Amino acid sequence: MELYKLSAGEISGKIKAGEITIRNTADFFRRRIEKFNPLVNAVVSLFDDPVFPEETSGSKLWGVPVLIKNNICIKDRKITCSSKILENYVSPYDASVISRIKKAGMVILGTVNMDEFAFGSSCETSSLGPTMNPWNRDYVPGGSSGGSAASVALGFSPLSLGSDTGGSIRQPASFCGVSGLKPTYGRVSRFGLVAFGSSLDQIGPLSRDIRDAAYMLDIISGFDSNDSTSSSQGVPDFSQSFDGKIKGLKIGLPKEYFVGGMSSQVNKRITKAINLLRSKGAEFTEISLPHTEYAVPAYYIISSSEASSNLSRFDGIRYGRRSSKGGLTGLYRGNRKEGFGKESKRRIMLGTFSLSSGYYEAYYLKALKVRSLIKQDFKQAFRHYDAIITPTSPTPAFKLGEKLDDPLSMYLSDIYTISSNLAGVPSLSIPCGFTEDLNLPVGLQIIADDFAELTLFRLAYAYQQSTEWHKMFPKGYE
Amino acid sequence: MNKFEPVIGLEVHVELETESKMFCRCPNIFGKAPNSLICPVCMGLPGVLPVLNKKALDLGTRAALALNCRIQKEIVFERKNYFYPDLPKGYQISQYVSPLGEEGFLEVRGRKVAINRVHLEEDAGKLIHKDRYSLVDLNRAGVPLLEIVSCPDLFSPEEAFIYLKELKLLLRYVGISNCDMEKGFLRCDANVSIKPKGRKELGVRTELKNMNSFSQVKEALAYEIKRQSSVLEEGSRVFQETRLWDEKLGKTKVMRSKEGSHDYRYFPEPDLVRFSVTDENISRQKELIGELPAVKKARFIKEYSLSENETEVILSSPFLGGFFEECLLKTDRTKKVVNWITGPLLETVNSKKMELSDIKVSAGNFVSLVEMMDRGEITNLTAKAILSDIIDKDADPEEIVREKGLSCVSNESELTEFVNRVIAENPKAVEDYKVGKSQALMFLVGRVMKLTQGKANPNKLKELFKSALS
Numbered sequence: 041m042e043l044y045k046l047s048a049g050e051i052s053g054k055i056k057a058g059e060i061t062i063r064n065t066a067d068f069f070r071r072r073i074e075k076f077n078p079l080v081n082a083v084v085s086l087f088d089d090p091v092f093p094e095e096t097s098g099s100k101l102w103g104v105p106v107l108i109k110n111n112i113c114i115k116d117r118k119i120t121c122s123s124k125i126l127e128n129y130v131s132p133y134d135a136s137v138i139s140r141i142k143k144a145g146m147v148i149l150g151t152v153n154m155d156e157f158a159f160g161s162s163c164e165t166s167s168l169g170p171t172m173n174p175w176n177r178d179y180v181p182g183g184s185s186g187g188s189a190a191s192v193a194l195g196f197s198p199l200s201l202g203s204d205t206g207g208s209i210r211q212p213a214s215f216c217g218v219s220g221l222k223p224t225y226g227r228v229s230r231f232g233l234v235a236f237g238s239s240l241d242q243i244g245p246l247s248r249d250i251r252d253a254a255y256m257l258d259i260i261s262g263f264d265s266n267d268s269t270s271s272s273q274g275v276p277d278f279s280q281s282f283d284g285k286i287k288g289l290k291i292g293l294p295k296e297y298f299v300g301g302m303s304s305q306v307n308k309r310i311t312k313a314i315n316l317l318r319s320k321g322a323e324f325t326e327i328s329l330p331h332t333e334y335a336v337p338a339y340y341i342i343s344s345s346e347a348s349s350n351l352s353r354f355d356g357i358r359y360g361r362r363s364s365k366g367g368l369t370g371l372y373r374g375n376r377k378e379g380f381g382k383e384s385k386r387r388i389m390l391g392t393f394s395l396s397s398g399y400y401e402a403y404y405l406k407a408l409k410v411r412s413l414i415k416q417d418f419k420q421a422f423r424h425y426d427a428i429i430t431p432t433s434p435t436p437a438f439k440l441g442e443k444l445d446d447p448l449s450m451y452l453s454d455i456y457t458i459s460s461n462l463a464g465v466p467s468l469s470i471p472c473g474f475t476e477d478l479n480l481p482v483g484l485q486i487i488a489d490d491f492a493e494l495t496l497f498r499l500a501y502a503y504q505q506s507t508e509w510h511k512m513f514p515k516g517y518e
Numbered sequence: 519m520n521k522f523e524p525v526i527g528l529e530v531h532v533e534l535e536t537e538s539k540m541f542c543r544c545p546n547i548f549g550k551a552p553n554s555l556i557c558p559v560c561m562g563l564p565g566v567l568p569v570l571n572k573k574a575l576d577l578g579t580r581a582a583l584a585l586n587c588r589i590q591k592e593i594v595f596e597r598k599n600y601f602y603p604d605l606p607k608g609y610q611i612s613q614y615v616s617p618l619g620e621e622g623f624l625e626v627r628g629r630k631v632a633i634n635r636v637h638l639e640e641d642a643g644k645l646i647h648k649d650r651y652s653l654v655d656l657n658r659a660g661v662p663l664l665e666i667v668s669c670p671d672l673f674s675p676e677e678a679f680i681y682l683k684e685l686k687l688l689l690r691y692v693g694i695s696n697c698d699m700e701k702g703f704l705r706c707d708a709n710v711s712i713k714p715k716g717r718k719e720l721g722v723r724t725e726l727k728n729m730n731s732f733s734q735v736k737e738a739l740a741y742e743i744k745r746q747s748s749v750l751e752e753g754s755r756v757f758q759e760t761r762l763w764d765e766k767l768g769k770t771k772v773m774r775s776k777e778g779s780h781d782y783r784y785f786p787e788p789d790l791v792r793f794s795v796t797d798e799n800i801s802r803q804k805e806l807i808g809e810l811p812a813v814k815k816a817r818f819i820k821e822y823s824l825s826e827n828e829t830e831v832i833l834s835s836p837f838l839g840g841f842f843e844e845c846l847l848k849t850d851r852t853k854k855v856v857n858w859i860t861g862p863l864l865e866t867v868n869s870k871k872m873e874l875s876d877i878k879v880s881a882g883n884f885v886s887l888v889e890m891m892d893r894g895e896i897t898n899l900t901a902k903a904i905l906s907d908i909i910d911k912d913a914d915p916e917e918i919v920r921e922k923g924l925s926c927v928s929n930e931s932e933l934t935e936f937v938n939r940v941i942a943e944n945p946k947a948v949e950d951y952k953v954g955k956s957q958a959l960m961f962l963v964g965r966v967m968k969l970t971q972g973k974a975n976p977n978k979l980k981e982l983f984k985s986a987l988s
Contacts, residue, residue, distance in 0.1 A: 111565075112565075113564065113565045119564065119565075121564070126564065129564065131563070131564070131565070132558060132563070133558050133563075135565060230567060231565070231566070231567050232565040232566075233565055234564040234565045235565070235789075237788075238788035238789050239788035265569065266567060266569060267567050267569075268567070268568070268569050268570065268789065268790050268791050269567075269788075269789065269790075269791060345785060346785075346788055348599075348783075349597050349599050349608070349609050349783070349785070351608075352599060352601065352607065352608020352609055353562045353564070353606060353607045353608045354564075354608075355601060355603075355608060357603050357654065358561065358562070358606060358654070359563070368603070372601055392783065395599070395783035395784075395785055396781055396783060397781050397783070400783075400785070404785060
């Protein structure tokens with residue numbers, strides 16, 4: 041039995057049953073990473089001394105190895121956000137999700153690659169070099185949580201954590217053929233997640249089997265007194281959604297998403313997935329989310345504005361890379377000029393401009409207004425529908441380097457995922473097959489109302505019950 | 519004589535007296551070793567988030583109410599973005615669009631000086647410049663601050679000075695800060711412009727910084743008004759700029775011009791939710807305000823016939839005011855109590871280098887000490903010695919007098935013995951007295967006081983010396 045092909049739930053079961061030990065399990069995955077990571081550059085830091093739980097816990101994921109995106113703080117570990125400016129930064133504290141993972145007895149194997157500060161959709165803006173798509177290494181894994189998605193696709197760990205500001209979990213999950221969830225804004229504490237767009241960021245799990253993502257969400261969810269924006273909403277037992285009962289669920293298909301720009305290959309896979317769900321009793325109706333076309337510009341203004349401010353702390357004065365340039369202004373300039381990559385600078389410039397006096401009303405405030413209209417679109421839709429289904433991304437993975445110098449086309453890769461962040465609603469991507477021409481994975485996106493992750497899991501589970509896409513592995517890594 | 523009249527507005531920052539900082543759990547204490555009161559949150563490390571200290575909001579609300587402001591029901595914080603090494607996040611969490619309090623006033627010499635706004639924000643750290651280095655101390659970073667901005671509604675440096683004194687008194691009384699300027703608990707920037715007398719339109723203003731006391735604010739304003747007047751008289755114009763007060767030179771100097779001013783790019787702080795100030799909380803804070811010092815002052819003058827000066831000393835701290843009134847519940851010797859609070863009590867505090875908060879003696883024991891002295895049972899000197907003894911531990915002065923035998927000696931035969939001895943031992947002083955040097959008498963009395971450890975009745979002694987030497 042190949043351990044890496046098991047789900048996280050199965051692995052934990054075997055450890056609890058005494059069939060394998062926690063240490064052997066961790067070693068197995070560590071060896072797998074050592075062997076294959078050089079091919080894909082997904083893991084940026086493999087810990088020599090992973091911490092093992094001292095006591096058993098009732099957690100469904102006790103003993104399961106996990107990889108963490110390079111922007112979630114782990115005490116005494118290097119957390120660089122794949123940026124030069126933090127190249128030697130070691131966090132003195134654990135993010136709240138990390139404390140919870142440790143408490144549940146999961147074993148953190150290391151950190152994984154990402155776009156610098158999560159700015160990107162291809163993992164190519166990382167200062168540590170791009171991650172390759174495991175299914176075809178000439179292609180990008182998506183981003184920004186490209187390392188998280190590629191790792192799970194390769195069986196480096198059955199689960200990983202990513203963060204999603206505009207699609208950064210779902211789009212790479214889609215490109216790498218794994219499941220990825222962006223929880224409701226406020227469901228998971230952001231304390232310890234290095235902020236990109238504070239009003240949009242959420243940490244979420246990536247897995248192959250959707251049940252693993254649900255177990256993980258169960259562990260990391262809930263109010264945190266360190267994060268005022270975390271919600272005190274109760275956390276339901278997500279496993280109650282694994283019953284395959286989707287008969288009568290009303291699902292909206294937003295017409296604005298099924299238009300030109302979507303690749304026909306993607307369209308084919310999505311249509312098949314919809315047909316499968318329909319055959320199991322889900323009811324589909326075309327709906328409208330009328331403000332969809334404004335989502336991308338509003339998102340780039342809001343997220344970049346917040347980012348420009350969030351990244352101000354990286355001045356090289358207290359920590360991080362320090363330039364040899366003299367004088368206070370010279371030092372600031374040197375630190376930031378040498379430390380930030382091109383895309384980070386672009387976002388800082390964009391955000392700084394949008395917030396500048398004289399432009400604030402026309403850009404930032406206007407974007408906020410668009411955001412509340414988009415929120416209303418979803419509120420309106422969820423009055424009548426249980427969920428919304430769309431493709432996760434208009435295209436499958438693109439080639440490395442293909443869009444790196446064309447930011448606008450890169451930004452459009454997130455066109456279907458951005459709205460969920462603006463509205464705050466939970467949304468996930470599950471693998472729904474491969475393109476016929478290039479055999480690259482395609483993702484199906486399911487969106488539900490605030491705190492209705494149960495509905496997402498119910499649909500995803502029903503789909504995975506009847507499909508094998510989430511059990512597929514890329515060839516050449518045996 | 520002067521063609522111009524000044525218009526002044528003051529921006530006062532006050533550190534709130536909370537247990538912990540504004541957005542983290544670090545203690546809010548002054549004077550600890552650099553960087554000993556810090557955590558990832560107030561250091562602005564990657565990934566941290568602020569959580570509002572509700573006490574800061576309560577104290578801010580109380581102050582805004584005491585300043586007669588309209589209270590904002592929904593509190594929104596904003597980020598003020600700028601780079602400086604003492605600002606760990608590269609932005610300060612502050613309030614911009616909707617401040618906690620608006621449109622209030624402070625009564626200054628019977629006139630209502632308009633307050634424009636009162637808002638909450640976090641303090642920055644401190645830079646310590648040493649040799650070729652600048653060191654950053656973040657102990658102060660994240661300490662809650664209240665900014666109180668007056669309207670351009672003050673019309674002389676003197677009036678600005680009194681405004682500050684009244685403001686400080688008020689803030690101390692409502693218990694939000696002790697406003698110690700030396701420790702930076704209160705800081706003041708001043709905006710000043712001048713205009714031809716009688717004209718409505720305001721002139722171009724300059725902003726003055728770096729004044730470390732109320733008197734310096736007054737001096738800096740006076741200097742600046744003079745400077746602006748001569749600039750205008752020369753036919754030149756005043757530039758809108760920020761100027762630093764140089765205490766040693768007694769001058770203001772340009773720090774930065776308006777062209778170099780910041781665009782702070784305010785926007786709502788996404789890491790904090792909106793907070794509401796409930797009606798319930800407003801009425802609770804109103805109750806906590808109690809009697810305002812201006813009202814108290816008027817009452818003291820009327821009720822206890824205190825002088826303006828005495829009232830000011832007694833009301834200079836909420837503790838003294840309370841102590842004074844407690845004393846008066848136990849005695850009707852008002853005058854003596856006033857004299858002993860404004861005199862020996864404060865002198866003892868100063869000479870022992872204590873803080874007012876270190877005073878432990880109860881009002882009851884203080885009163886009985888004053889009364890014993892007033893009844894002539896102990897001398898002034900003895901009373902002062904006992905006060906110095908019990909001020910920081912509290913004890914019954916009557917017991918001390920009994921135990922140590924400190925009662926005043928007025929017995930004539932007993933005293934005569936000392937008088938004769940001192941006359942015999944000090945022929946020079948006796949000689950001086952006889953040729954009309956009256957200080958010599960005090961010297962001789964002093965000698966007896968020394969011999970009796972201050973217990974001798976000084977009036978009786980004077981009489982005895984006079985008759986013995988006549």
